[in-house]
Amino acid sequence: MKTCLVVDDSGVVRKIARRILEEMGFEITEAEDGEKALEVCKLAMPNAVLLDWNMPVMDGYEFLGHLRRLPGGDVPKVVFCTTENGMDHISRALHAGANEYIMKPFDKDIVAAKFQEVGLVELSEPTPV
Amino acid sequence: MTPPDYEYLRKLLKDHSGLDLSADKQYLIESRLLPLSRKCGLAGISELVQKMKGGASTIVAQVVEAMTTNETFFFRDKVPFDHFRDSIVPEVLKARAARKSIRIWCAAGSTGQEPYSLAMSLKEMSAALAGWRIEIIATDLSQEVLEKSKAGIYSQFEVQRGLPIQMLVKYFKQNGELWQINADIRAMVQHRQLNLLHDFSQLGMFDVIFCRNVLIYFDQDTKINIFGRLAKSMEADGFLVLGAAETVVGLTDVFKPFPDKRGLYRPNAARAATAAPKIAAMAGR
């Protein structure tokens, strides 16, 4: 089973994301800031990281920088999921090695589309209408 | 809604847009037309019907537009756009090397996501297409969606459905919560209002036709008729791309499925060969 680490300081957001991603067949671990997320990754690299930007202790951007320098840290597909919806933030994230970017608010369709985009889930049945 | 009003609307829609409603779609009509009748200052659907019977053609157009389903998104279903990049364009590059032009038609372009997805795909291949003349024509029945398509302005939600983030960064400008596709991509797409029930031969001949998620609303005879006319608007070595729930199989042999490429069809050469002697004979006379 594919694993996804959900990193967000809001318990509510983590819960919503967990529900959506579990439905898509992922096994979920959670972390409430970048530092805790790094600990999780050092133990076992997940297949995917859904990553908030603004968090206490260590933000998502800094986490990504550290992650990509870890052994095997280039493997996880990192999908930002943040209220930071400016072009400048998106560009910075991509330069730092993010694979996709979700602007909050998000829903199931968006998460599914973005995870398809990075090749982590099969194409769903095409929508007929 | 009274049964006669429903029948009147069903027939009207069938005649004007091809929309083929089954006998039990009252809720659909109500959900789309009650807001419209309110907007026109009318009490309800029977008043709307009265107005139309009295010959209010502007209301007819509004009713027809209100009943269209305009749902679409960027790179919808993904696979057809992979076919476009990996099979269709390389093939056309070879076949049209002398003429160096490619004509593409989006026959139900809706709010623009489909034609602009094609335009962005071509932009990504611009090295191979240097010096080529590219035409993308987006048509739709609905004037309203065409206006939105021309503007090329999308909500945050719309740009997150199907559009890879790199493409958003590369081809869009942000304006608050809205995103506008860049002027050079907009300039690649021409817009025309066009009803597929009417003659479209004036658009000329195409190398590629995307006609997706529109025939699905029509009855069998209408589909067959449109396939026949699409075939006449397509070069003998062109490509037709249909929606995921659409096919020519069992309806017509003017197109045939492209092996192993779902949703992709080509004009049927065997058909053309049987038609050719007739033309030759006529030319000889």
Ligand SMILES: C[S@@+](CC[C@H](N)C(=O)[O-])C[C@H]1O[C@@H](n2cnc3c(N)ncnc32)[C@H](O)[C@@H]1O
């Ligand atoms: C569901 S959208 C499909 C958009 C796009 N091709 C896609 O697959 O995402 C269907 C479009 O067909 C248009 N349409 C419906 N009847 C039509 C007709 N008779 N002639 C031309 N367009 C029509 C509608 O206005 C609508 O924008």
